[in-house]
Amino acid sequence: MSHVIDPVDAGDSPRTDVEPFGGPGGYDDLVMCDALTLSGLIKSREVSCVDVMTAYLDHIERHNGSVNAIVALRGRDELLAEARERDHQLADGHYLGWMHGFPHAVKDLSAAKGLPFTSGSPIFADRIADADDLFVARIKAAGAIVIGKTNTPEFGLGSQTYNPVWGTTATPYDTSRTAGGSSGGAAAALALRMVPVADGSDYMGSLRNPPAFNNVVGFRPSWGRIPEAGFIAQGAVVGPMGRSVADVAQLLSTMAGPDAGAPLGIGEDPEVFTRNLERDFRGTRIAWVGDWDGYLATEPGVLELCESSFDAFRNIGCHVEAALPDYKPEDIWQLFLRWRWWAQLGLVDLYDAPQTREQMKPEFVWEMEHGIALSALDVTKAAAARNDWQAALTKMFETYDYILAPSAQVFPFDKSTHWPTEIAGRPMDTYHRWMETVAPWTMTSLPVAAMPVGFDGRGLSMGIQIIGRHGADRAVLQLAHAYEQKTKWTQRVLPPALLSN
Template sequence: MREIVSWDALELSRAIGNREVSCVEVMEAYLGHIERINPHVNAIVGAQDPEISLRQARERDAQLLRGERLGWMHGFPHAVKDLSEAEGLPWTEGSPLHRDRSGEGDALFVKRLKEAGAVVIGKTNTPEFGLGSQSYNPVWGTTGNAYDPARTAGGSSGGAAAALALRMLPLADGSDYMGSLRNPAAFNNVLGMRPSWGRVPAPGFVPQLSVTGPMARSTADLARLLSVMAGPDASAPLGIPEGPERFRERLEGDVGDARTRTRIAWVGDWNGRLATEPGVLGVCRSALSALETLGCEVTEAVPDFPLEEIWQTFLTWRWWANLERYELYADPRTRKAMKPEAVWETEHGIALSALDLTRAAAARDRWYAALTEFFERYDYILAPAAQVFPFDKETHWPERVGGRAMDTYHRWMETVVPWSLAGLPVIGIPAGFDGRGLPTGVQLIGRPHADFPLLQLAHAYEQVTGWTGRVKPGLLD
């Protein structure tokens, strides 16, 4: 059983496909491992009755006997982030207002995971309404870090990242508006990919900033999970029309050659503009060295655009997005049960005018144009994935970073904002550990829609660093 949960997803897929292990054996191994490990971190919540999960695993085995393998995830246990709907499972978004709500259907990406053979066994924890990079809420409680359960796992995909790092899941899904796939990946020494906006389809005619994406312990697994989640759908009018087939191709690593060296811009703390905890940038710089070892040319540079304007533009878009909860806010009875940060976001959204939104849209266009010019000189951008190391999980959010006061509940995550606003593909990759054994990571940012080349470079980086396999959480011992 211990061996089964230690396999990466592609290894597990091959073992099931070759009939080396049954789907029931896989399910028993994971359920037993979750029973032992999850009480330490509270990453998986709203779990399905184990007997139901085992019955579904037996159905997967019966399908294999009939030659009906559904896909490469056939028989995989999977838990869906509790911001997304999965039929028959709790769908609380971490809010007491939805404590008793269950999914009546599946979100599109969940449907695709099931069609690929996954068995959904529960949910992964998240902050209330996904607000903030600290996965605590009054419904499920707080998720601890895989490397130090007394510290935060980050968020909002904190439960997913911790469960993945602790081998309670072979793969994980997450969503990302403000670093929710990248920040928890950094805090738990795994990989999280924010795909290009529209790569994983979502309904709607407004290009809001949130995307759904994959999390994994290897780039090969990351790409293969993206191949299931991505691809056009009639329900998503603004989705990327390109099919997902390329993400099933083998990753070889793409770092150019002696004549065309891959050029990478390291933005760091934006010339001191971003507050960072001492030690974070030092660990991140080890990623620069690894990329230079591969033959990349890494230069310190930042785009020619005011970072404060990026931040203010982001705030406007986010306030607008949070008006989806206006009806909860409008009723004084339900407003009392809302997280203070949700009330703050909604009240700022109510105050917006059409002119505010028009100006924010224009500023977003200008920022995208500045990045287009920047990518004429650089192939990729590298940035810290977090400005702090994992902090005490009893702390809701850091009020001071590097001696500076934070003026909002999420200012300490500003490093992720520019790339969310531009809709670029980003992979959060491990960078190493500090002297206390706490992990952090970097963001590798690609050109618009260049998701596959980005995965290739991340794969090459992985070959020379191998952080997820080299340093495993102590709880696994």
């Protein structure tokens, strides 16, 4: 069971006398720093980049084996040499940015030059990236040293991180259970303090479900906030994760910003995310959609934990009430299915070739076969339905400032289970139906913060989604920050491994 440092009631002020670093687990003080504190220590040269890299590599060696979060880890000598170079740069007055000397692991659905880029698939088991994805290049430009990758499900399909290349990733709060996905490796690495911050990606909750299962913070930005190539606002986005909202906002400022190759990108200066997040929320109206009046199957205890967060929101001046958009949730699900099938067709060549098709997991084959069967009329109708759903939400935001929803419908389950086939006795008819709580917000490309709400009697964590208007990413982060100051779950409850060495 996880260790509760200070079991205060939601809405009370957590203790401030808890030691911020170090502890009985024998871990190095540096790995317990939040990212912004660590950044300040490096910039002021109170600690060296070599010290930081050594602390993190020792910590990874001690703990990664229990969760299998970081994969394709580079050699220690090579990484320490890069850390020494960062120290030399500082000595010469060449400070790269707030991530100067940070160890960083890139999710294995994204490309980091010179590192494996497997997407968790045996088809690409030997692929090495020949260039950085844009956001990875930006993270490097801010001074980070890429140490390896974080594990993900095969092609990111499903919120259970397992694949035949790297194996299965567990949550450090119960290593017999899944870390979620597809950013499961990133979330577990954050929870165990093996990286200061992390990148992830999200189509169907991959920046929301893993934070719920690992007691960390995730943020799905508005579509276009972090540049995406092309002229179609698909469901997938990349985004930041961390152990505090301030850290997440700072990483977003690095990943975000316009780019000439992203014609639909948001042009706002990402510097806005480096500003103070404090704000007065008195009079703010929040809608709670819950299980959509019984439509969504939820494991017992999920809704109760999520609803326990309401006191914290009310204590900062918000009014929370149950309310639903004027749109049938089953119609949103059908829209989501068709849009996602269409999105997967970018990899249809792998399906068409028998030698690669036989290496695909069944869920990928299922997505492909449904996608191939779509007609142009099906896609046209799905686009019209998406517009209607957007209109319904726009109407709802005339009354409410934010929407709350559970981040997941189940608690972390056995990591040997591919996916839950039923919830509370209700059968799940697809491999991802048990994740439906995240789908509505994907289809409107709204910004969503994934925040912890606490633990059940087994020590398993859960989270809540804070959803805002399109483009209101900073406003969502501000509410998440205010909520965090009243709860501080990530700081209050540490994984058992950090207290039992």
